[in-house]
Amino acid sequence: MAEMLEIRWHGRGGQGAKTASLLLAEAAAMEGKYSQGFPDYGPERMGAPMRGFNRISEEPIRVHCAIYSPKIVVVLDDTLLTAADVASGMPDDGIMIVNTLKPPQAIRSELGLKGRTIYTVNATGIAIDEIGRPIPNSPMLGALIKVSPFLALDSVIEQIRKKFSHGFRPEVLDGNVRAINRAHEEVTSE
Amino acid sequence: MARRLTLTGNDAAAEAMRQIDPDVVTCFPITPQTELMHKFAEFVADGDVKAEMVLVESEHSAMSAAVGAASAGARVMTATSANGLALMWEIVYIAASNRLPIVMPVVNRALSGPINIHCDHSDTMGCRDTGWIQLYSENAQEVYDNVLQGILIAENPEVLLPVMVTFDGFIISHTVEVLDALDDKDARDWVGDYKSTYSLLNTDEPATFGPLDLQDYYFEHKRQQIEGMNNATGVIKSVGEAYGKLSGRAYGMTENYMTDDADYVVVALGSTCGTAKVVVDEMRAEGKRVGLLKIRSFRPFPHAEILAGLASAKAVGVLDRSVSFGAPGGPVHKEILAALSGTGDATVVNYLYGLGGRDISLDHIRTVFEELETLAGKTIPADEVRFIGLRG
Numbered sequence: 001m002a003e004m005l006e007i008r009w010h011g012r013g014g015q016g017a018k019t020a021s022l023l024l025a026e027a028a029a030m031e032g033k034y035s036q037g038f039p040d041y042g043p044e045r046m047g048a049p050m051r052g053f054n055r056i057s058e059e060p061i062r063v064h065c066a067i068y069s070p071k072i073v074v075v076l077d078d079t080l081l082t083a084a085d086v087a088s089g090m091p092d093d094g095i096m097i098v099n100t101l102k103p104p105q106a107i108r109s110e111l112g113l114k115g116r117t118i119y120t121v122n123a124t125g126i127a128i129d130e131i132g133r134p135i136p137n138s139p140m141l142g143a144l145i146k147v148s149p150f151l152a153l154d155s156v157i158e159q160i161r162k163k164f165s166h167g168f169r170p171e172v173l174d175g176n177v178r179a180i181n182r183a184h185e186e187v188t189s190e
Numbered sequence: 191m192a193r194r195l196t197l198t199g200n201d202a203a204a205e206a207m208r209q210i211d212p213d214v215v216t217c218f219p220i221t222p223q224t225e226l227m228h229k230f231a232e233f234v235a236d237g238d239v240k241a242e243m244v245l246v247e248s249e250h251s252a253m254s255a256a257v258g259a260a261s262a263g264a265r266v267m268t269a270t271s272a273n274g275l276a277l278m279w280e281i282v283y284i285a286a287s288n289r290l291p292i293v294m295p296v297v298n299r300a301l302s303g304p305i306n307i308h309c310d311h312s313d314t315m316g317c318r319d320t321g322w323i324q325l326y327s328e329n330a331q332e333v334y335d336n337v338l339q340g341i342l343i344a345e346n347p348e349v350l351l352p353v354m355v356t357f358d359g360f361i362i363s364h365t366v367e368v369l370d371a372l373d374d375k376d377a378r379d380w381v382g383d384y385k386s387t388y389s390l391l392n393t394d395e396p397a398t399f400g401p402l403d404l405q406d407y408y409f410e411h412k413r414q415q416i417e418g419m420n421n422a423t424g425v426i427k428s429v430g431e432a433y434g435k436l437s438g439r440a441y442g443m444t445e446n447y448m449t450d451d452a453d454y455v456v457v458a459l460g461s462t463c464g465t466a467k468v469v470v471d472e473m474r475a476e477g478k479r480v481g482l483l484k485i486r487s488f489r490p491f492p493h494a495e496i497l498a499g500l501a502s503a504k505a506v507g508v509l510d511r512s513v514s515f516g517a518p519g520g521p522v523h524k525e526i527l528a529a530l531s532g533t534g535d536a537t538v539v540n541y542l543y544g545l546g547g548r549d550i551s552l553d554h555i556r557t558v559f560e561e562l563e564t565l566a567g568k569t570i571p572a573d574e575v576r577f578i579g580l581r582g
Contacts, residue, residue, distance in 0.1 A: 025366045029196040038365035041222075041307065060368075062464035064329070064361050066549045 004059075005150055006067045009052035010086050011076035013045050016137030020074075021052030024141065027151055027159040028056045036061055049084050056150060074144055075099060076123070076136050078107075087113055097143050097187065099123035099136045104190040119147050121187040123179075130182065131175040138176045139183035146184045153184055192370040192437070199362035202330040202369055203269065203295040203355070204229035206337035209377035211239045212293075213264035213384075216255040218246050220274035221307045222359040223297040227269055249274040253281035260290035261399045263389030265341070267292065271359060272299035272313045279317065285352045286321030287415060288400055291344030292352040294322075295337060298460065298511075299359040300546045308547020309359040311459065315512040315521045321415055323349075323422050324489040326459040327357040331369040335439055336486075338372070341381045342429045348421040350387070358461040360547065372437060380436060423490045443492035445484040446499040448474060452481030454562040455500055457526055458509040459485045462543075462550055469555040480559050485522065496529045504566035505537040506530075507558045509578075511544045518573035527572060537562075539570050543578035554578050 007024070011017030018039040025037030036055040042048075053067045069089040078100035080086060087096065094116045098107050104118040121143045123136035131138070138160065145153045157177050164173055197205060203226050207215070215234075217227045233239045244259075246252050252268050260266040270278060275296060285292050296314050300306040314324055323343060327333045333355065340353040357363060372380065388397040403411060427442055434440020445463070448470050449455055456466050463484040473480045483499040485492060500506055510520025517524065523540040530536060541558060543550050558578070 022366045026196045029194065029368045034368050035196070036365050036367045038360075041360050041364065062329075063468045063552065064358075064365070064461040064464045065551045068551065 004055055004057040004061065005072070005148075006070045007054040007056070007072045007074065007144075008067055008070040009054075009074045009076065010080050010084055011050060011052070011137070012080070013048045013050050014135075015076045016135050017050055017052040017076055020137040020141055021054050023159055023163060024054050024144075024151075024156070025056075026163065027155045028054075030159055031151055031155050033058060033151075034061045049080055071095065072097070072144070072148055074140055076140055078102065081107065081110055087111055087116070090116055092116065095119070095147055097121070097140065097147055099140055101125070104188065108190070117189065119143065119187050119189050121183050123183055126179050126182050126186070130179040131172060139179040142180035142182070142184035143187035146187050153180070156180065193373055194368065195371050196366055196368050197330055198225065198364055198366050199327075199330045199333045199357045200226035200297065200364065201229050202334040203337050203357075204233070205371055206334045206377075207267055208233045208239055209372070209374055210265075210267070210338070210341055210381050211378075212241050212267045214242045214244060214256070214259035214266045216244045216246055216252040216259070216266070216268045218249050218252045218270070218274065220249070220271045222299055222363045223269050223271040223274070223295070225363070226295060226297065249277040250281060253278035253285060256292050256294075257281055257285050257288065257290055260285070260292050260386075261288065261390045263386035263391060265345075265384040266290075267294065269295040269297070271297040272301050275313045275317065276301060279320075282317055282322065283320045284400065287411075289350040289415070289418065290352060291350055293337065293340040293344050294352065294354050295333070296354045296356045297359045297363045298356050306546040307359070309361050309461075310511045310545045310547070311356075312512040312545075314354060314356045315514075318489055318521060321351060321419065322489065323351055323353040323419070323426070323487070325353065325355050325426075325487055326485060327355060327362065328461055328463045328484065329362060329369075330365070330367050331439070333357045333362065334369055334371055335433065335437065335441065338377060338380060339426075339429050339433050339441065343422060343425050345384055346421075346425045346429075347387060349418050349425050351415075351418050351422060356460070361461045370437070376436060380433075419490050423487075423492070426487050426490070441486065442495065443487045444495040444499060445482075445486060446495065447482040447484060449481035449483055449499040449502070451479055451502055453479040453502065453504045453566070454507070454559050455481045455483050455503045456507045456509060456555065456558055457483045457485065457522060459488065459522065460511070462509060462511070462555075465550065465552060466555050469552050469559065472552075473556065473559060478559070488522075491525055491529070493529050496526065497533060500526075500530065500536060503536045505539065505562035507539050507541055507562050509541050509543055509558070513542065513545070518571075519575060537565050537568055537570055539565055540575050541578050542575050548579050550578060
């Protein structure tokens with residue numbers, strides 16, 4: 001059976017980790033893949049640490065337990081690096097993408113992380129510039145697709161346009177798309 | 191033509207309800223069901239359905255209004271979870287006893303207290319004797335399929351009983367996943383129009399609903415209700431076959447997965463079955479003869495399919511996601527023991543798991559199979575319960 005990709009999103013309530021994980025699942029399905037997207041549901045509230053999850057596979061996905069060993073971890077807020085166990089369960093070839101002003105090397109020493117690959121991008125800055133609000137989820141989707149191109153960037157953008165065409169003004173949608181493209185360009189490795 | 195959709199379990203149920211477009215939908219919100227009715231309310235607001243949506247002040251009223259509308263001859267649906275189901279309890283029993291074919295998605299959630307919004311089966315297992323048919327769903331696809339089939343099962347004149355379509359709270363209700371849906375015309379043709387046998391509003395053929403029924407006839411009416419539930423077994427199977435011809439996805443009372451030659455079989459319901467299938471495949475690849483018996487219809491209970499699925503088993507692990515306090519084992523365990531009574535010498539082991547949403551992992555299920563291997567041939571007392579994923 002083809003390998004199944006598992007992803008964990010760490011964010012704070014209001015940063016869009018749930019929306020990002022659901023949107024990624026929908027974009028994957030648009031490409032004919034099978035996917036799951038689900039958040040942790042606790043006493044969620046604005047600013048509290050929360051997590052979102054994805055499974056993506058070429059085959060139908062039957063497993064419905066929690067995700068313990070994600071290949072990819074996306075951190076939407078660098079204050080969570082110390083507040084949550086963001087590296088938990090990551091395999092040796094795992095990938096972590098952090099929204100931060102800091103370079104990847106600084107994140108590595110902050111976490112005391114050995115192995116794995118770390119990427120960083122200033123997704124909050126990009127979101128403020130392009131969307132006018134500090135919501136880092138859409139730029140982080142762009143960074144994620146750059147680091148691990150398991151989907152076409154266009155699929156993610158198309159799904160964002162589809163999902164939010166009713167709720168958002170066209171300029172906000174365009175800003176999200178610019179933010180995705182910029183983060184896709186600007187994400188940096190060690 | 192199938193349509194590939196990416197939906198949560200809640201939205202999959204709402205999508206089936208949109209296509210069914212019942213005459214009346216009664217609604218009161220409760221987590222984790224709320225988003226289901228939220229979605230259906232959007233369909234109403236957008237004019238996508240003609241259903242009369244009745245917003246009430248409690249679940250007791252939601253089921254009461256459903257009973258009223260169904261007695262008037264309407265096709266009626268509602269949905270709930272956990273404490274909401276508990277509050278409707280009195281009327282849940284009356285809906286079945288009055289032979290009203292209401293279809294109700296129930297998003298499984300632990301009953302309080304302490305308060306918990308996550309999945310276990312204590313809500314629907316608690317009303318397994320209310321006279322409702324209970325279909326448990328593994329994933330969003332089965333939620334959608336079971337809701338569409340539920341209408342035909344409930345309304346069959348040989349059955350005329352309400353149907354609960356259950357699915358695991360959050361694990362299924364709030365997970366987006368991929369499913370195939372019928373196009374609207376096929377779905378509409380599948381459910382067809384509903385013509386109730388009796389109607390409160392039909393003054394040409396007046397009938398009495400819910401009268402006082404004492405020592406003279408109550409017993410006979412209960413006997414008829416027992417017959418209706420017994421008839422449901424055949425109807426669930428024939429509807430499941432017909433649905434298979436329409437959709438490519440046939441359904442039975444159970445899904446016996448790799449059980450034909452299995453030495454060790456796990457019995458489970460709901461989303462855990464998907465996870466268990468992955469473990470079965472992994473262990474089969476290692477040469478272990480293991481299998482899964484997934485119970486889809488818990489009421490009526492799939493006696494024949496259970497016997498067939500466990501025929502070769504040396505040891506059976508029964509996974510219960512609810513407690514029957516003071517009883518020997520959980521509700522599913524007791525039923526399996528009763529089904530197997532006098533049929534052989536398989537060792538039956540009861541496992542309690544997943545209360546309040548506690549996760550059950552691939553490793554947990556593998557451990558059950560490995561333990562079954564060591565317990566085969568031994569006699570396990572019926573009141574001996576093992577716990578999965580419990581601390582201390």
